[in-house]
Amino acid sequence: MGLSCRSSAGAMWSAGRGRAAGLALLGLLLTLLVPSSGAAKTGAGLVTCGSVLKLFNTQHRVRLHSHDIKYGSGSGQQSVTGVEASDDANSYWRIRGGSDGGCSRGSPVRCGQAVRLTHVLTGKNLHTHHFPSPLSNNQEVSAFGEDGEGDDLDLWTVRCSGQHWEREATVRFQHVGTSVFLSVTGEQYGSPIRGQHEVHGMSSANTHNTWKAMEGIFIKPSVDPSAGHDEL
Helix, strand or coil, rough: CCCECCCCCCHHHHHHHHHHHHHHHHHHHHHHHHHHHHCCCCCCCCCCCCCCEEEEECCCCEEEEEEEECCCCCCCCCEEEEECCCCCCCHHHEECCCCEEEECCCCECCCCEEEEEEECCCCCCEEEEEECCCCCCCEEEEEEECECCCCCCCCCCECCCCCCCCCCCCCEEEEECCEEEEEEEEEEEECCCCCEEEEEEEECCHHHCCCEEEEEEEEECCHHHCCCCCCC
């Protein structure tokens, strides 16, 4: 099936430490929730830099997910899948800018902006490269790096209509380095992650690569996006 699970005591200790750090981050970010009274304010419906959220594939109805289980083929990096459960803590991702910045906390994410999606519980970035995916033979999508730092293949361009990424709108994520779109086409894994869906890269924009922001901790916009600010 192309997957392997870490089982050594040292590896399990490392995975546990990363999970604890991720849960601590989630707890800290709870204080930054957009207040319910702010829902009507300008910008309250936007996805902002620094927000932690789950991403929902609207065609196959699964959430983007990762965990400390490596691919047994291809790159051997941490696997990325889609899960149907809405309450799995391994489905949270943090919106960040590239290594050169450009995504300060609370800044609304622009359509066409390149971002990194960092898996909260393991600290690895959503990543793709020229390896075949295990089930569909599309392009493998993995989680890569340590403590949020990887390489240039961690960058994804947010493709959406209008000026900013709106929480109620569907978007696509196009990989900066290889131009593929983050996609799901329905293939499912067996053991050890039975029922989880393969996530991969596809060369064309289609119904398999539309995503929507779902559950999350959304940082209140730091600027009024309608005011014409251009420093983002």
